[in-house]
Amino acid sequence: MEKDIKQLVTKSCANFIDGKCILLDRECPLLVGGEYRGKKIAASDCSCTYFEKDVLPSNKTVEAFYYGKETVLNKSCKGCGKGFNSVSNRSAYCSDICRKSARKKTFIKANQKRAK
Numbered sequence: 001m002e003k004d005i006k007q008l009v010t011k012s013c014a015n016f017i018d019g020k021c022i023l024l025d026r027e028c029p030l031l032v033g034g035e036y037r038g039k040k041i042a043a044s045d046c047s048c049t050y051f052e053k054d055v056l057p058s059n060k061t062v063e064a065f066y067y068g069k070e071t072v073l074n075k076s077c078k079g080c081g082k083g084f085n086s087v088s089n090r091s092a093y094c095s096d097i098c099r100k101s102a103r104k105k106t107f108i109k110a111n112q113k114r115a116k
Contacts, residue, residue: 002044004062006031012055023050060087078102 009030015021021028029046056063064087075086079098093099 004059005066008055008059008062009051012058013051014054015050021048061085063087 009016009028013028015023016028019028020026028048029041030043030048030051033043034041034046052066056066069087075091076083077094077098078092079102080094082094084094093102
């Protein structure tokens with residue numbers, strides 16, 4: 001999962017340019033770690049407020065791993081029945097397609113009742 005965090009930094013962080021963090025003017029601490037008073041700090045122990053507030057919320061599974069939360073595994077979709085992973089306990093559908101098709105079905109059913 002640390003690989004997913006590194007991928008998210010390299011692909012989505014606006015401050016990561018040419019392998020460096022433009023805010024710190026050095027390599028990104030989330031990728032290579034850091035140093036404090038001559039001691040090495042592991043990359044897993046480093047943090048970045050920009051990354052946490054603006055980049056991380058785009059991927060809920062990686063966000064859950066980053067903050068040490070468990071993901072709810074093997075929920076089944078009410079629309080198609082496939083299993084999916086979810087951080088939220090409120091999600092009922094695996095994708096927007098299933099959610100929209102279920103909404104369309106209930107809308108059609110309500111309109112048929114109204115027409116009778």
